[in-house]
Amino acid sequence: MFDVKTVPLDADVMLARLRPWIELESPTYDKPAVDAMTAMAAADMEKMGFSVEVIPGPEGLGDCARASFPHPKAGEPGILIIGHLDTVHPIGTLEKLPFRREGDKCWGPGICDMKGGNYAAISAVKALAEMGHETKLPVHVLLTSDEEIGTPGTRALIEAEAARHKYVLVPEPAWGRNTLVTGRYAIARYHLTANGRPSHAGAALSRGQSAVKMMARELLAIEEMTGEDCTFSVSVVHGGQWVNCVPTVCRAECLSMAKRQEDLDRGTERILAFNRQNDDGTGFVVERSVVRPVWEASAGTMDLFERAKRIGLDLGFELSHASEGGGSDGNFTGAMGLPTLDGLGVVGANVHTLDEHIEVSSLVSRGRLIAGLLADLD
Template sequence: MRELTTDGLLDAVRAWVVIESPTNDAEGVNRVADHAGTLLRGIGASIERMPGRDGYGDILVGRVAGEVNGPGLLLLGHMDTVHQRGVFGYRVEGDRAYGPGIYDMKGGNAMAVAALQHLHATGRRPRLPISVMMIPDEEVGSPSSRAAIEAEALRHRAALVFEPSGEGGKFTVGRHGIARWHLRTEGRPAHAGAYHAEGRSAVREMAHHILALESLTDHPRNFYVNIGIINGGTHENMVPAECSAICYALVPTAAEEAELRAAIHALPQHDPDVRTAVTAGLGRPPFAKTPAIQALYNYAAMLAAEAGLPSAGERVAGGGSDGNFTGALGVPTLDGLGVIGGGPHTREEYIELACLVPRTRMLARLFETLGPGVAGL
């Protein structure tokens, strides 16, 4: 991609978006990996592909040589979307383009690769070696990919994540964590009419647990505890013997994560004949801005201004990303480097066309100039 134009970049974005790739569709996700691999091979990258497991697609890593050797930059993107095939399609209306995953996060993937293609086409190279890592299962917490992400991150100087920007273009310098817990209560069945007193309601016990856990929510602290899924009982005239629930919580720091864990394990037993079991589910650790992240942000914001973008600004985001894993390890992580737009996880997911050229130009300069002695690296 020698010239960065809106039409050319929009074509690049479209090529990613029209390959529909819900997380549970390994074949669709792998077709995205095929596409990414073809683009990266075209600029001389070596390709490593780790076969998917547990029903998920493959992990793809493309390695691009830099001007200097040694630990480089890890570029993180995910190939999966929350949208099932055929729900809605790609379209352009006015100054926006719409499509499944276009904002979260195929638009960012397309821009990052296009920036590398631009450097290659104009005879330039990244300052540091770059590893482009494409993940198949981020939208469900990266269960098959987390270990690989963390191992890769520890071999790099910094991680750059191409999740969409927030609030009109802000970069993400920290993320709250996500904690999940699975709860199960087991009681005693009985006829709800003739022998009600002999029953022990698992649903009633779960109701006490739900009230106790949701009471932990503290909006000023950005600590949100939500019981979003409950299943219990088998018939209206039967005292329910079993109930299950999933607790999903936004935990801004490790302190809130520990507070929730303690509360889960200390849930009081209201009915001595009902047993409660709790199991930790998939989660993402929080990561906070560090001086190294601040230095990365300052440098990227300077390049954004040079590219003609408005003041980028910084934010701490509530939604999770694979940047949670790298940031929590202490690897300097700058997230939210992707597109400007909105409507994530809806049928009106969109990007703003005006962001494509300046954001991609900024990324090309970031890859070309970020090296030893720059931004604290």
């Protein structure tokens, strides 16, 4: 009888093998860096016994990797593990956030979101093979390159790959020690552009109209629309080139999130109403960018959670579930109606900051949880 507690995973060994992943920085917009990270992950998966195909990335973005583990039912619908290899941390973050361990905590850029979870998941596949346990369904892995910017280039790839399978597992970070994610909020991104009027800032200030000032005014108004039904957050602001010139262009990005699709749609109507074009060429432009659809738990997803809950009890902890903000590629597969379980990755805290870290022991606990699901699903 299969005993999930005996799945051969060792936290120290896993962390040592994960370290090169963390020390290979891979911010989304640095294509060579992400390509190198994908190549490293592909090579490690091949060493574990996976067959791996590196897929050229979308224009300007990094490569992706698709992998499958040997199985007698290869080619039939099975289990898809999806994750991303890009991070929000720019090259050089390692100087401020070096890989270091203190007791059960370990720090590093991208270690929690989500390189640690990715590594735990592929290790679970290998560990089952090492103990001679063949999964009932074939297992596939898809690692992508642009999740941190809303998946503008790989959504079609994810949806096409997911449509070939029965279940989707997403090892994004666990938002609580004993929690899993069974739904995610709807998310939309917008490009904001303020167009001003040029002038010399010293000799003829009053003749100009500052795009930066316009953006500051509209930024405050947009963020003040935030309520319990829908949030608005403006960031990545760039404006002007010379301090002695009235800035004529200022650009920013806005992230909006809602628990329900209809709330996000109403939010979209409100922010698009900021669009205006004046006769003199000045004005404010709002352009809709990438969108993640709301994912509400289906019966299939809840069945996945109940299976995970039983496995968790076997491992000595009781799991709960929730719908969460902070979108993931699980939004897409969940919205497709595919049974999807998210938040299966490592336990940690402070993702996207210079204090991003994991609980080292969760490499094993979450790895065994994933292994239990892989062994149970049919």
